[in-house]
Amino acid sequence: MNAPQLDEQIAKYSRICNRLSDEVARLLVGQERMVSRLLIGLITGGHVLLEGVPGLAKTLTVSSLAKSIRTDFSRIQFTPDMLPADVIGTEIFNPKDATYSVKRGPIFSNLVLADEINRAPAKVQAALLEAMQEKQVTIGTETFRFAEPFLVMATQNPIEQEGTYPLPEAQVDRFMLKTSVAYPSREDERKIVDRIAGGKPVPEITPVATPEEILETRAVVEKVWCDDKVRDYAVDVVRATRPSDSTPGQPTEGSTPAFENMIEMGASPRASIFLLKAGKAHAFLDGRSYVTPHDIKSLAPDVLRHRIVLTYEAEAEGKTVDSLLQDLLDNVPVP
Template identity: 85%
Template sequence: MNAPQIDEQIAKYSETCSRLTNEVARLLVGQETMVSRLLIGLLTGGHVLLEGVPGLAKTLTVSSLARAIRTDFSRIQFTPDMLPADVIGTEVFNPKEATYSVKRGPIFSNLILADEINRAPAKVQAALLEAMQERQVTIGTETFRFEQPFLVMATQNPIEQEGTYPLPEAQVDRFMLKARIDYPSREDERKIVDRMAGGKAIPEISAVTSPEEILEARAVVEKIWCDDKVRDYTIDVVRATRDAASAAIASLENMIEMGASPRASIYLLQAGKAHAFLEGRSYVTPHDIKSLAPDVLRHRVVLTYEAEAEGKSVDDVIRHILDNVPVP
């Protein structure tokens, strides 16, 4: 496909994403970062982990996005007494016919909100994350593939620890992005109060696109051009989390216990392509990589006790890497 054709397709489908963002914004105030990360997940097939306190419209965002795409939405509230069958489904015995039938769980949907995933025990987390990775589940002897698009947005509370089961590093690595959602600004919070508690009718979300169009846009994102220098820069940023000394960042020696795997390089490049697409460009720039690097890396980097004792956070380390790795 030549340049004019790809530019034409990018213009067409990025306009679709703009309509989608604007439609969701009719109901939501602020949270542009959350909506942007969800769109990047949709456009790349990657799942998103959101960390933020309750009451920041996470459920409303996903359900509004599902209505605007005219697709299915499922919300799973995780609790410590859940079983894997409560998520993926199970076989039910019919005593009259002496046969088993499959009862599908809430994982069979297009957009899924896994609320407070860290409240679920390890077996439930493993069942969900395996389904996310394989895009299919096996119930009894039957294997069921999920319809596309398939996106899991999981949330976890960063403050409350009682009764929670933190996700192991190997499992949290299944998420493409981990976005931190903060409180709205004072101006945005006033708009939220006026809109939701002002006595006026709350806007209804209309369908502005379809799952088929999202999948077509995903195919266009894969064709976004990425220069070799940008690919090398992406790899250098990720490798700096594993070997700061070779990246000539001496100040980070003994700060990182475990760095990001090659999966992070793949996800970071894919996310950079989606970011460029959303901005209407047919090529990836270092700015795209730097913009998404914190969300791709923060749940894949484990700091040493020494770094934590010095008050360093994962975001501080990632920011320091981005400041010191040479930009092409």
């Protein structure tokens, strides 16, 4: 496909994303960054984790985006007393004919909202591993594949809050993006108060896209061109988070010595893959057929913040993952 044809396809399919964001904006005030990250996950097939204190419209945003697509949607409210069968389903014994039948759980949907995912115990969180990575689940002896598109959009409260369980590294690594949701600006908060507390009717979300259009959009995003120098930059950014290789005391090639004592565990190669995919989607949403280093740099915090574990030394110095990532991005040469 030549460049003019690709530009034409990007212009055509980016209008689908514009319709989705416009439909969500009918109900939601502000939070454009959160919406754009959800759209990136949607058009790349990557799961998205939203973190923020209660009341920042995380659940409302995810459910509104899901309702704007003409497809199956399920919401799972995670609680401390849940069992894995409450998520993936279970086998039920039929005494009449002495047979077992499978009752599918709410995970069997195209779009799944995992609400307050870190309020569930470890066994329930582990039940999502196969579903998120392999896009299938095993119940008894049967394996069931999910229909495309399949996407988990999860929300969680800050881990310091009471009644939360930290997500295991193996599961949190399955999320393509982890976006921190901030408080709205004063202007946006005033609009929220006027809209919700003003007695006006809340607009209904109507579907403006189909699953087929989402899958076609994903195919176009894959065609966005990325120069070798930009690919190298994405790999360098990820490798800079790794303090050492498998040999103790030996720094990883491409790692940043200044951060050697700050990072206990760096990002895996999955982060490099996700960073490049997210960069393509970022360029697509911007109407471009090529990826720039700015696309990579803009998405790097969302792709990496949940894949890095700080050392005690870094925490003692008051470092946070976000501040360390910003310092790291400032040190990695940009092509």
